[in-house]
Amino acid sequence: MTARYSSAATQNDQRFGLIIALCAATLFSTKPILIKWLYSLGVEVLPLIWLRMAMALPFYLIMGYLAWARLASKPATRHLLKAASIGLLGYYLSSVLDLYGLQYVSAQLERLVLYAYPSMVVILGMLFFGQTFKAAIILPLLITYGGLTLMYGHDMDMLAAVPGVNNDQLMMGAGLVFSAALTFACYLLFSKNSIRQLGSILFTCIAMTSATLAILVHQRVDSWLTGVDYPLVPEYSATIWLGIAALAIIATVLPSFLISAAIARIGPERTSMSGTIGPVATTALAVIFLGESLSLLSIAGMALVVFGVWRLSQIK
Template identity: 30%
Template sequence: MQTTKKFWSGIAIGVLGIVLFSSKAVMVKLAYNYNVDAISVLLLRMLFSFPFYVVIAILYRNKNNGVEVKKADYKWLLFFGFVGYYLASYFDFVGLTYIKASLERIILFLYPTIVILLNRVFLKQAISKIQAIAIGLTYIGIIIAFSEEVNVSGSEAYLGGFFILLSAITYASYLVGSGWLIPRFGVVKFTAYAMLVSCVCVFIHYGFIGEMDVFGFPWQVYGLGFLIAIFATVIPSFLVSLSIKMISSSNFAIVAGIGPISTIILASIFLNESLTILQIFGALIVIGGIVFMSIKNRQKG
């Protein structure tokens, strides 16, 4: 009974974390209504997140997992913080200037299949028939949804889709490459350190090309930046970690299928976005492919 209660509590926590993460794209699109660029919104996200991750890093600095952390590990942490949280976030925010929030989440949801492909190329891990079917389904779904978006929004959709795909690839690269580092540092400590690296990268980036005074934004932009930082970054990052701990990563991967759906609903409510029937069909194919792969991997495990 206690195990069942813990499992369903873990699912509820995971769903809440995913919905909060999904709200990020919607709030970014709302911020763009005030004529701010991608790097400015990303800067505010990192500025408001930074103190929380500093505190977490300090609290966990002396915690270890019984594994020796070498200097080379810190170098790799810097690299994956740069790739996984800075580049992936920047590409995502730029892509959102061109395409709908709902379509962004559908494309980003490809990252589990990209992880499989990267593992095949760089780690020589075989792709099972189930994985191949799932990958095929998801990319058919993306082609359907994206082709329809080009018809609706025009050629700018290609540029937006390209940046979102780059975001998915860089995030998948981070997941593949950092997998062996996380057990050394621990999930919370590694996440805090990697996020701090990302924050510094964004600060440097803005220092070089920031086109607006950091104190000159409309108050609504600061409010949205704070909400993105706290409710779409810090809080869900720990909710997701807790959920994975309670129900396992394979079960969480299945629950994560709610991500694109929640973004579509939130975008419809707050942005008046709508997807065509064909795009919804494509989205369902993408979600179905990922969930199918996750269920089969869980049964295999």
């Protein structure tokens, strides 16, 4: 009876972890929509990166303090430094690469390239992290990537849909986003043990705080090298400030906590593959808010992605 109850509890925890991962992916999918919209209003990359993280920082400081206060025994300094380093990888370097890449590619294309990271997590996990590969994940992986191919592969003309951008710039943008995907895959893999040591909330707060400080340093160094003075608090309209606030809270704070909680429950591989639902949400939002195109093949691709993620949820 006890073993059966334990098995059922574990299965419920796995399902809850999957739901958390899907929610995180959906919230993260609003990021390119908000960023492309803010770019269209004249917001530049570096101020946007800084303000996004600066607005999110108070949430992480408060939650981090509460999580720290609840600890019966305080973690070693090396564990705190490790979490800070992992944060630099996943929420500083990956974010910077992604936002620069979004200058040159559409929101939908950004999601397609960025969501190469689930396969990277699986491959890197096997090669360098000693993780066991489950054959059962092959079919969901093929289904989801088949769906992504249908969603975007049929219409490469979207590459030319970005006004004033040539093919070299498009390739550079795609390369930057791909690099963002690679660094985020490494973040997911490195974060697993750190989350186990610190707890998902404290880990997230430390990682995001270190990333925020790194972005501030980045902005100041860039300003010094280029001679362009970026004010810490630019004179933006109320509309722009609301957009940045949405980017900070809806597309950063909430999903960052959710994704750490998901990794703690279902591991980095399943968390990353659950994230393939993100392009579906991005496509829908891009069509509604950015006026990007949608075809029957895109709809069929969405259906395959949803089905693939559902198949993933059935793996025990």
